[in-house]
Amino acid sequence: MTDLSHFKKMIEARLVELGGRMQDIETELESPKPKDLGDQAIDLEDDEVLEGIGRVSQKEVALLQNALAEIANGSYGFCKKCGGPISEARLQTVLYAVLCRDCAQIAQSGKG
Structure with missing residues (x-):
């Protein structure tokens, strides 16, 4: 028999971790950009990577929230x-x- 409380705690901990990661990404994306054009180009590339990580994190959050709902309704x-x-x-x-x-x-x- 699956210990649902164990998995619920693990899911909640992962959600907290992802929330922190997404907040860090948002902070980095909102930070001022350098004036140097070369540095701006590097920052734009970095921003694209961060946005990709953010999208993946958002998708994982949705999947984890669905898992919590399944725990609540007994289908997990x-x-x-x-x-x-x-x-x-x-x-x-x-x-x-x-x-x-x-x-x-x-x-x-x-x-x-």
Whole structure:
């Protein structure tokens, strides 16, 4: 049986971590830009990387929030495709996993 309180704590901790990361990114993106054109070009490239990291973080936040909702409604830890349990090892690795290992492999291979 999956210990939901353990996973809830892990998800909440990850959300706090991501919130801090996104705040740091926002602060960096809002910082004044240098006057030197060469430095500005480097800053623009850096900003593109930071924006990409921010988008990925936002997507992970949404997935984690969905996982918290699943914990609340009792569906966390069950595969959305076959209905079977998702292993605790998989959930430890991917807190927001919605497919069991077998269904995820089938989906990744394009056969599902």
